[in-house]
Amino acid sequence: MSPYAAPLRDIRFVLDTLLEHRSLALPQYQDLSPDVIDAVLEEAGRVAGDVWAPLNQDGDRHGCRLEGGEVLTPPGFAEAYRAFVEGGWNGIGSDPEHGGQGLPEVVASAVQEMWQGANMALALCPLLTAGAVEALAQHGDEALKARYLEKLVSGEWTGTMNLTEPQAGSDLSVVRTRAVPDGAHYRLHGQKIFITWGEHDCAENIVHLVLARLPDAAEGNQGISLFLVPKRLVDAQGRLGERNDVNCVSLEHKLGIHGSPTCMLGFGERDGAIGYLVGEPGRGLAHMFTMMNAARHKVGIQGIGVAERAYQQALAYARERVQGRVPKSRSGGPATLIEHYDVRRMLLSMRARLEALRALALLSASEMDIARHAESTEARERAQQRVDLYTPIVKAFSTDQAVDIASLAVQVHGGMGYIEETGVAQHLRDARIAPIYEGTNGIQALDLVTRKLQRDRGAALNSVLDEVAACAASLADDPELAAWGRALRDGVDDTRRALDVVLERAADAEKGHDALQALATPMLDLVGHVLCAWQMGRAALRARAALQDGHEDTAFYRAKLASAEFVLCHWLPRGRAQLAAIEAAPALFDAPL
Numbered sequence: 188m189s190p191y192a193a194p195l196r197d198i199r200f201v202l203d204t205l206l207e208h209r210s211l212a213l214p215q216y217q218d219l220s221p222d223v224i225d226a227v228l229e230e231a232g233r234v235a236g237d238v239w240a241p242l243n244q245d246g247d248r249h250g251c252r253l254e255g256g257e258v259l260t261p262p263g264f265a266e267a268y269r270a271f272v273e274g275g276w277n278g279i280g281s282d283p284e285h286g287g288q289g290l291p292e293v294v295a296s297a298v299q300e301m302w303q304g305a306n307m308a309l310a311l312c313p314l315l316t317a318g319a320v321e322a323l324a325q326h327g328d329e330a331l332k333a334r335y336l337e338k339l340v341s342g343e344w345t346g347t348m349n350l351t352e353p354q355a356g357s358d359l360s361v362v363r364t365r366a367v368p369d370g371a372h373y374r375l376h377g378q379k380i381f382i383t384w385g386e387h388d389c390a391e392n393i394v395h396l397v398l399a400r401l402p403d404a405a406e407g408n409q410g411i412s413l414f415l416v417p418k419r420l421v422d423a424q425g426r427l428g429e430r431n432d433v434n435c436v437s438l439e440h441k442l443g444i445h446g447s448p449t450c451m452l453g454f455g456e457r458d459g460a461i462g463y464l465v466g467e468p469g470r471g472l473a474h475m476f477t478m479m480n481a482a483r484h485k486v487g488i489q490g491i492g493v494a495e496r497a498y499q500q501a502l503a504y505a506r507e508r509v510q511g512r513v514p515k516s517r518s519g520g521p522a523t524l525i526e527h528y529d530v531r532r533m534l535l536s537m538r539a540r541l542e543a544l545r546a547l548a549l550l551s552a553s554e555m556d557i558a559r560h561a562e563s564t565e566a567r568e569r570a571q572q573r574v575d576l577y578t579p580i581v582k583a584f585s586t587d588q589a590v591d592i593a594s595l596a597v598q599v600h601g602g603m604g605y606i607e608e609t610g611v612a613q614h615l616r617d618a619r620i621a622p623i624y625e626g627t628n629g630i631q632a633l634d635l636v637t638r639k640l641q642r643d644r645g646a647a648l649n650s651v652l653d654e655v656a657a658c659a660a661s662l663a664d665d666p667e668l669a670a671w672g673r674a675l676r677d678g679v680d681d682t683r684r685a686l687d688v689v690l691e692r693a694a695d696a697e698k699g700h701d702a703l704q705a706l707a708t709p710m711l712d713l714v715g716h717v718l719c720a721w722q723m724g725r726a727a728l729r730a731r732a733a734l735q736d737g738h739e740d741t742a743f744y745r746a747k748l749a750s751a752e753f754v755l756c757h758w759l760p761r762g763r764a765q766l767a768a769i770e771a772a773p774a775l776f777d778a779p780l
């Protein structure tokens with residue numbers, strides 16, 4: 188079992204130095220101080236490392252079991268989840284009006300990374316609850332909110348997201364689950380597959396948010412409504428009653444996240460599962476998007492968390508394993524893996540990318556705080572445009588990179604990496620789902636090029652690129668960092684060129700759709716690299732200033748400069764290489780397969 192230590196020093200650097208606690212400048216957070224946030228991070232790191240992380244490998248080995256309709260989670264999961272709820276962690280980012288602690292999203296996201304790094308399978312449970320809270324808070328009526336929100340916010344009850352059916356995966360317009368009016372509520376009939384934490388033994392009730400069709404509903408997206416279906420019915424006083432007609436039919440056997448029960452749920456196998464309409468009829472997909480956008484950001488963070496853990500394990504192994512000798516020009520003696528430059532290359536590549544991805548994800552979280560709470564409409568709208576732009580990138584780019592980082596962690600272990608006992612293979616297996624669920628990464632790339640970049644003709648991206656170019660200019664002003672500045676400037680130029688191609692292709696009414704599909708993933712990859720490089724350019728400027736000012740933490744800032752150099756000079760060119768694929772004629776994909 189490998190230990191996990193929350194990357195507190197780097198998280199603090201992002202919050203204090205890169206973001207300068209900008210969320211705390213909002214009137215909403217005027218009573219919060221950096222010291223309070225620091226204490227929250229410290230304690231979350233302790234719980235994640237001491238309570239959740241030790242259960243991770245056993246959870247993978249035991250997996251979940253379905254017995255007599257009940258799902259049993261791995262040993263220790265229920266206790267660890269209850270400790271999390273009792274510690275008040277579930278609602279740290281939720282509105283105090285519903286019993287939450289109302290901390291900024293940027294803090295909740297930083298803490299979220301720790302749960303995901305410690306135990307991704309268990310952390311999925313509160314991740315989905317958080318999405319359910321958001322959807323209900325925004326779209327539920329007062330009666331539903333009064334009955335369900337507080338328990339979901341505290342985590343005493345957990346939430347799920349029920350979209351997928353056998354014929355409806357990426358394309359939810361063909362959802363078939365039916366909802367029939369029955370007095371004050373509805374009766375649901377249908378089957379949902381792949382429902383994460385759809386049934387379990389960690390909480391006394393589960394609140395399912397379910398996409399279904401009313402009897403007279405139109406075909407397609409417009410005919411889909413959103414319903415709340417509790418596992419156990421709840422009376423007007425909030426007391427738990429009998430079990431609803433929703434059951435776990437089977438559990439999936441998966442590549443990873445074995446500790447997370449992935450359920451096939453049957454609704455209405457007897458007389459119909461009682462459900463309540465959330466929001467307006469026919470607006471279910473739009474309402475569900477509230478939940479999905481929050482969850483997409485969190486899945487990006489999840490990728491960073493699990494990849495950080497894989498990195499920590501690889502680093503520890505590389506420090507211990509003796510293999511080969513160091514070159515004579517150094518000592519010529521027996522070498523641990525970490526003394527070989529090719530292994531150092533892998534480790535630096537993992538660490539540097541993680542730092543860049545973390546900085547970008549937390550930047551996006553801080554924009555969420557501004558979008559919700561800034562005083563001026565203009566500031567809120569501008570921040571929301573950035574959140575909309577960043578969300579598919581944080582989701583897809585972070586999770587693609589996470590799989591690669593976890594794969595490199597296996598590589599650092601050599602043959603032992605491929606052996607399950609070592610435990611590092613689990614991180615790769617666990618990470619592999621993140622590019623698939625919450626909208627596949629292909630769907631995220633399409634969201635970027637067909638919606639986010641089209642609706643304002645690239646204005647939000649261009650305004651971010653102006654800031655990236657300013658950072659490149661600041662780097663270029665420092666003789667030591669000038670080459671990094673040129674690299675970043677080139678990245679900006681390539682992205683502007685790529686954006687032109689995206690807009691030109693979209694204008695072709697006949698072939699536009701296929702042409703955009705052909706370049707969508709390369710475009711997301713290019714933008715992801717450039718935005719991450721921007722964050723590391725900013726980090727380099729701060730690190731240089733700290734070293735010049737004689738800051739005592741020289742080891743940290745020197746390491747930060749090394750990470751920045753790796754990102755800007757070794758890794759960014761890989762992203763820039765995507766321009767060739769973006770500019771290439773899409774006709775290649777007419778080729779026979």
Ligand SMILES: Cc1cc2nc3c(=O)[nH]c(=O)nc-3n(C[C@H](O)[C@H](O)[C@H](O)COP(=O)(O)OP(=O)(O)OC[C@H]3O[C@@H](n4cnc5c(N)ncnc54)[C@H](O)[C@@H]3O)c2cc1C
Pocket residue numbers: 348349350351355356357358380381382383384441449620623624625626627628629630704
């Ligand atoms: C472990 C696990 C947990 C899950 N948890 C949940 C959950 O809690 N709730 C829930 O509702 N669902 C859940 N899912 C379902 C998950 O969200 C879907 O698997 C995912 O959305 C993809 O749908 P699909 O599997 O049907 O793949 P498909 O839609 O068949 O896609 C297959 C491939 O084709 C591509 N593709 C599909 N359509 C297009 C298109 N129009 N244009 C271009 N490319 C396209 C995709 O990008 C993908 O690469 C979970 C799945 C797993 C495996």
